[in-house]
Amino acid sequence: MATSYLEHNAALMAHLRDILVAVGENQQVEEESHALFLERFDEVLHDLRQEEQEHYLGQEVICQVFQRYPQIAHLVPRDLLWFFGGDCLHFMPDEEIAIFQAVDERRFEAQEAGQDFDWVRELQLMALPENSPRH
The missing domain is CATH 1.10.10 (Arc Repressor Mutant, subunit A)
Structure with missing residues (x-):
C-alpha cells in the first residue's frame, strides 16, 4: 500500500534525524550546538506530522544540514529537497x-x-x- 506524500516525507525526515543523532553520538560536532539544532529539527518534524508545516522553516532546516554537516550532505534524501523547495533546490x-x-x-x-x-x-x-x- 502506498503511503501519502506527506507521510513519505515525514518518514524521510525521521530517517535524516537518525543520521543527525548518529553524527552527534560520534562526536563529530559541537554537542551544545548540535542539541539545539536537533530541537529545531524536531519542531519541524512534529509540525510536518501534524500537517502544520510552513515550508520555509523546513527549507531553512534542510539547508542548515548542508551547511552544518557537510559530511552527511550525500545522505540527505533528495525527496526532501524537492518537498521543501525554495533554497533547497540549489542542492539539486x-x-x-x-x-x-x-x-x-x-x-x-x-x-x-x-x-x-x-x-x-x-x-x-x-x-x-x-x-x-x-x-
Missing part, C-alpha cells in the same frame, strides 16, 4: 529537478482524478533510462 542539478517536476505533475493529475498515487514507484519509473518501459 537541473536534470534531477526536471524528474521531480514530472513526478509531481503526475501526482497532481492523479489527485485531481481521485486516483491513488505511489510517489516512490513513480519516481523510480521516471528515473529509468529513456528506452526502458515505464508502465
Whole structure:
C-alpha cells in the first residue's frame, strides 16, 4: 500500500534525524550546538506530522544540514529537497529537478482524478533510462 506524500516525507525526515543523532553520538560536532539544532529539527518534524508545516522553516532546516554537516550532505534524501523547495533546490542539478517536476505533475493529475498515487514507484519509473518501459 502506498503511503501519502506527506507521510513519505515525514518518514524521510525521521530517517535524516537518525543520521543527525548518529553524527552527534560520534562526536563529530559541537554537542551544545548540535542539541539545539536537533530541537529545531524536531519542531519541524512534529509540525510536518501534524500537517502544520510552513515550508520555509523546513527549507531553512534542510539547508542548515548542508551547511552544518557537510559530511552527511550525500545522505540527505533528495525527496526532501524537492518537498521543501525554495533554497533547497540549489542542492539539486537541473536534470534531477526536471524528474521531480514530472513526478509531481503526475501526482497532481492523479489527485485531481481521485486516483491513488505511489510517489516512490513513480519516481523510480521516471528515473529509468529513456528506452526502458515505464508502465
